[in-house]
Amino acid sequence: xxxxxxxxxxxxxxxxxxxxxxxxxxxxxxxxxxxxxxxxxxxxxxxxxxxxxxxxxxxxxxxxxxxxxxxxxxxxxxxxxxxxxxxxxxxxxxxxxxxxxxxxxxxxxxxxxxxxxxxxxxxxxxxxxxxxxxxxxxxxxxxxxxxxxxxxxxxxxxxxxxxxxxxxxxxxxxxxxxxxxxxxxxxxxxxxxxxxxx
Numbered sequence: 500x501x502x503x504x505x506x507x508x509x510x511x512x513x514x515x516x517x518x519x520x521x522x523x524x525x526x527x528x529x530x531x532x533x534x535x536x537x538x539x540x541x542x543x544x545x546x547x548x549x550x551x552x553x554x555x556x557x558x559x560x561x562x563x564x565x566x567x568x569x570x571x572x573x574x575x576x577x578x579x580x581x582x583x584x585x586x587x588x589x590x591x592x593x594x595x596x597x598x599x600x601x602x603x604x605x606x607x608x609x610x611x612x613x614x615x616x617x618x619x620x621x622x623x624x625x626x627x628x629x630x631x632x633x634x635x636x637x638x639x640x641x642x643x644x645x646x647x648x649x650x651x652x653x654x655x656x657x658x659x660x661x662x663x664x665x666x667x668x669x670x671x672x673x674x675x676x677x678x679x680x681x682x683x684x685x686x687x688x689x690x691x692x693x694x695x696x697x
Contacts, residue, residue, distance in 0.1 A: 503613040504585040516608030519637040520660035523603045524651035532565040533648045541643035544576040586613040606660045634679040638690040641681045645688045653681030
């Protein structure tokens with residue numbers, strides 16, 4: 500089935516990901532699992548699976564836990580985008596013990612192959628980093644997740660994970676940027692949209 504919601508249609512998983520990358524500010528498994536579950540719930544993901552070589556209907560779901568993520572390296576499901584189109588999605592982790600950082604990163608993303616099949620984005624790097632609809636949608640997911648489990652920083656766009664961090668930013672969003680930010684402040688979590696387009 501050549502649908503953006505099909506696990507078995509290989510092109511859906513290709514081309515990198517449009518994502519919400521969250522710097523958690525923590526390093527322990529229990530806290531990381533709380534972030535994982537908060538994001539999964541905030542996005543309204545259907546199911547939680549370890550394999551992409553079987554459709555969800557053909558495999559047993561796995562717990563949405565840090566242990567499952569460590570075992571399968573990514574957890575997968577389906578989610579509805581703005582407009583109601585259902586697509587595949589995944590979450591991955593960059594744990595601090597693997598790279599020596601001060602906190603973990605959780606990356607919730609939609610593969611570009613699936614997004615291109617929906618027509619919300621088109622081929623070309625510029626479109627990957629400047630979709631106001633997707634940025635706002637990811638911003639809403641991050642805001643809902645933050646209400647349950649506050650995090651240090653959120654980055655939204657094409658392959659944003661690791662492009663900067665809270666310490667490097669010093670708590671301030673750049674005046675011009677091709678990605679969107681979720682930055683905690685005195686008034687709560689602020690959403691800062693893309694301020695320059697390619």
